[in-house]
Amino acid sequence: MVRAPCCEKMGLKKGPWAPEEDQILTSYIDKHGHGNWRALPKQAGLLRCGKSCRLRWINYLRPDIKRGNFTIEEEETIIKLHDMLGNRWSAIAAKLPGRTDNEIKNVWHTNLKKRLLKSDQSKSKPSSKRAIKPKIERSDSNSSIITQSEPDKFNFREMDTITSSACTTSSSDFSSVTVGDSKNIKSEDTESTETMPVIDESFWSEAAIDDETPTMSSSQSLTISNEMRLQYPFANYEETFQQGHHAYDSNFDDGMDFWYDIFTRTNDSIELLEF
DNA sequence: AATACAAGCAACCGCTGTAAA
DNA sequence: ATTTACAGCGGTTGCTTGTAT
16 A cells, blocks of 8 residues: 655644635635645645545535534434444444544544443443344354344334334334354355345345335244355344335445345245335 | 643544556 | 455544633
8 A cells, every 4th residue: 555645754744724715625626626636736736645535524624514412312322323233433424414534433432422321331231322232132043033023013214214112122013032152153154146136136226225225024033144254254244124215325345245135045035025 | 820630622643545657 | 255445433532721729
């Protein structure tokens, strides 16, 4: 990897932005957009590096930035999304229009994290976040079975328009979830992929993603093979299952491929998956 | 009023992923 | 297949402001 030259070395300014600099950057982007951040400062007449300009625009100057204190609802959403996604600030920010990843990160570190620590300490039980997750039972089998029984229909799209209420999915949404012991995964324990059915290309289209609602009815089981575990070592399957919607907005690592496999390899047992 | 400490926030740093050459 | 250049991301730093002593 080639490191960009140091700003100072190039005689470029660092540190807080002056109002005049903000003005120059804003008016330049208004007129020309920001196709090439590296070239932008030179063309705009700014003594800044492109990286600095980009950060300033994204975190402060963008017209759609929402300023001011975070609402209770926003804070709740951050806490719940962080519970599900971890420190993926940009993914969390994507769910909070007008808020930047930097801002959310700051709020988390200066406020929410401490608040959670306090509330955790005040509880005898472990973190309350477990309450929104389905029960997990170890299984000796080579496959994982995820079975839903309540409610009748679980709608992934509801999760996509995530709100605090959407995050409070109760454990009753999943009667039981059984996940095999990942330690038992063996590389030779694989299955052929040649039987994967062909899927219509429209499956991947934006329209399919945006306009259709993948739903999964109750009482169906999903088998996750060891091959899939090897291929998607990232997956905490119980969470993945709840967060299936992330596959559709690319906020979930390998999510699209994961759900493609879910759909194809387990076609028999997941035939109720509708698009 | 002066000083020390803490909290909040903007900005920087360094790494990774990816597209183009 | 490899190299290069760039955008984007998450972690960290350091300045500013507020509060306590």
